[in-house]
Amino acid sequence: xxxxAGTYVYAVARSAVECPDxxxxxxxxxxxxxxxxxxxxxxxxxxxxxxxxxxxxLDWLSxxxxxxxxxxxxxxxxxxxxxxxxxxxxxxxxxxxxxxxxRRDDFLDVLSHVTGRREWxxxxxAGHSSEPSATARGGGDARKPEGGxxxxxxxGDARKPxxxxxxxxRAGLRGREQVRRQLLARADHMHAALSALSVASxxxxxxxxxxxxxxxxxxxxxxxxxxxxxxxxxxxxxxxxGGDGVEVRLTGPxxxxxxxxxxxx
Amino acid sequence: xxxxxxxxxxxxxxxxxxxxxxxxxxxGGVVLTGDLVLSIADVxxxxxxxxxxxxxxxAA
Numbered sequence: 001x002x003x004x005a006g007t008y009v010y011a012v013a014r015s016a017v018e019c020p021d022x023x024x025x026x027x028x029x030x031x032x033x034x035x036x037x038x039x040x041x042x043x044x045x046x047x048x049x050x051x052x053x054x055x056x057x058l059d060w061l062s063x064x065x066x067x068x069x070x071x072x073x074x075x076x077x078x079x080x081x082x083x084x085x086x087x088x089x090x091x092x093x094x095x096x097x098x099x100x101x102x103r104r105d106d107f108l109d110v111l112s113h114v115t116g117r118r119e120w121x122x123x124x125x126a127g128h129s130s131e132p133s134a135t136a137r138g139g140g141d142a143r144k145p146e147g148g149x150x151x152x153x154x155x156g157d158a159r160k161p162x163x164x165x166x167x168x169x170r171a172g173l174r175g176r177e178q179v180r181r182q183l184l185a186r187a188d189h190m191h192a193a194l195s196a197l198s199v200a201s202x203x204x205x206x207x208x209x210x211x212x213x214x215x216x217x218x219x220x221x222x223x224x225x226x227x228x229x230x231x232x233x234x235x236x237x238x239x240x241x242g243g244d245g246v247e248v249r250l251t252g253p254x255x256x257x258x259x260x261x262x263x264x265x
Numbered sequence: 266x267x268x269x270x271x272x273x274x275x276x277x278x279x280x281x282x283x284x285x286x287x288x289x290x291x292x293g294g295v296v297l298t299g300d301l302v303l304s305i306a307d308v309x310x311x312x313x314x315x316x317x318x319x320x321x322x323x324a325a
Contacts (some may be wrong), residue, residue, distance in 0.1 A: 010294070062283050065290050085294035099297065110295065121285060204288040211284040221288065251285055257293030 003011055006046055006089040007096050010037040010071040011255075012107050017078040022071035023064060029093050030098035034107055036098060037075055055087075058077050076255035080115040082107055083257050106262045114260065117225050118253035122238050123207075124190060124220035125247045126183045145204070182219070187219035190241045197234050198224040200259050216247070223258035 008023055008037040016035045023046075024039035044050060054060045066087060072083045077124055089097050100107070195201040206218040226234045242248035 009297070061287075065283065066284050068290060069286055083289075083294040087289040088297055094297050103297075107291075107295075119300050124283075204292055207288065211287075223289070223293075254289060257289035260293065260295045262295050
């Protein structure tokens with residue numbers, strides 16, 4: 001390969017399976033008893049400078065992430081898979097073969113760790129505590145007015161506006177902070193309960209409401225590596241954690257993206 | 266509880282599923298260093314990018 005193309009790596013597994021296109025047509029590079037799933041990509045798009053710009057572009061990121069995911073999903077559905085971080089580009093196939101040789105033991109460790117297990121995501125949202133939890137799905141547009149609902153004008157026209165309002169507002173802020181702490185503590189308990197049913201677990205950062213389209217507070221964004229035989233048990237446990245103003249969303253099964261950490265070297 | 270199947274097209278905005286995907290694709294997966302042309306293992310770069318994305322959505 002010349003200097004204007006690179007080798008994009010999606011995933012590493014022990015065996016080769018048929019794959020749909022990713023960011024390009026997908027082929028495999030074999031070495032050390034392992035198989036890397038790769039595409040040849042133009043460095044005009046996947047070089048460092050173009051990528052710095054592209055990563056700012058939500059459409060590009062979305063298309064690329066889905067393409068990457070499509071390949072990883074396909075491989076993971078067929079064989080234990082170590083997904084590779086989005087946008088990992090080598091100069092050529094030989095470098096990928098070298099990588100498989102050099103990191104063989106690490107890859108084998110990761111692959112045996114994820115064999116027979118799947119990743120589940122559990123997201124927990126807390127609605128506004130004094131309101132019934134929103135039942136409308138999707139969109140996530142901010143229809144709900146922020147606070148203050150409980151004090152509709154009508155019977156209060158005669159009250160002193162200034163002081164009463166400030167008092168109420170202060171009490172409201174104190175109360176909200178207390179509620180927030182309670183919710184975070186509850187999320188810690190939920191995470192512990194789900195972790196007990198998992199082989200491994202981790203917490204991702206709470207999603208930005210602008211990206212998730214949800215106005216509620218996300219108190220838990222967990223990932224759990226679960227033995228395949230315990231999927232139902234895990235799902236039931238996750239479901240049992242909801243209610244009381246808290247909404248639980250289970251996603252998955254995912255390829256084990258969150259559980260393929262290898263020591264950097 | 267609502268149970269989402271990954272890639273379930275009932276999830277309305279494309280973005281909602283994308284954000285779950287990005288949690289994993291930008292924070293998970295095997296991170297390789299060494300002879301790379303490029304890896305966005307550099308989390309700072311990613312955070313900068315997401316900030317830009319969020320800003321662009323807000324502006325829209």
